[in-house]
Amino acid sequence: MDSLGEKISYIKGLASGLGLEKEDSKEAKILIEIIDVLQDIVYAIDELETSQEEMDEYIQTLDEDIADIQGHIYGEYDEDVDRHVPNYIEVVCPHCDETVYFDEDMFQEEDDITCPNCDEPIYTECPEDDEDDEED
Numbered sequence: 314m315d316s317l318g319e320k321i322s323y324i325k326g327l328a329s330g331l332g333l334e335k336e337d338s339k340e341a342k343i344l345i346e347i348i349d350v351l352q353d354i355v356y357a358i359d360e361l362e363t364s365q366e367e368m369d370e371y372i373q374t375l376d377e378d379i380a381d382i383q384g385h386i387y388g389e390y391d392e393d394v395d396r397h398v399p400n401y402i403e404v405v406c407p408h409c410d411e412t413v414y415f416d417e418d419m420f421q422e423e424d425d426i427t428c429p430n431c432d433e434p435i436y437t438e439c440p441e442d443d444e445d446d447e448e449d
């Protein structure tokens with residue numbers, strides 16, 4: 314990257330090559346002043362960039378820490394729910410009219426589902442009880 318510092322150094326080199334500092338004209342004095350101010354600005358920007366980089370690093374570290382903490386607070390909790398509480402399908406038994414619950418996986422894998430209440434087979438073609446998060 315052709316940095317501002319390099320550019321200002323080049324301009325300063327040009328100015329001194331032209332003998333600008335030895336000239337006694339008002340224009341030469343103004344040019345020298347402008348170059349000095351430019352150099353100050355370049356230094357100021359350089360410092361800002363440095364502190365900006367430090368800020369970015371700091372924020373990134375904070376962000377990672379927060380993600381870590383969130384993982385501990387929410388992540389484990391969610392995982393816990395996903396692992397230990399399977400999706401249940403609610404079915405009203407056509408034989409005994411009892412509302413019974415089946416593990417979704419079991420419901421999809423097995424053909425013969427029997428009512429735990431009356432032991433009669435239950436056939437349900439498309440369970441539509443859970444409208445919340447049934448999408449796969």
Ligand SMILES: [Zn+2]
Binds near residue numbers: 407409429430431
């Ligand atoms: Zn039943």
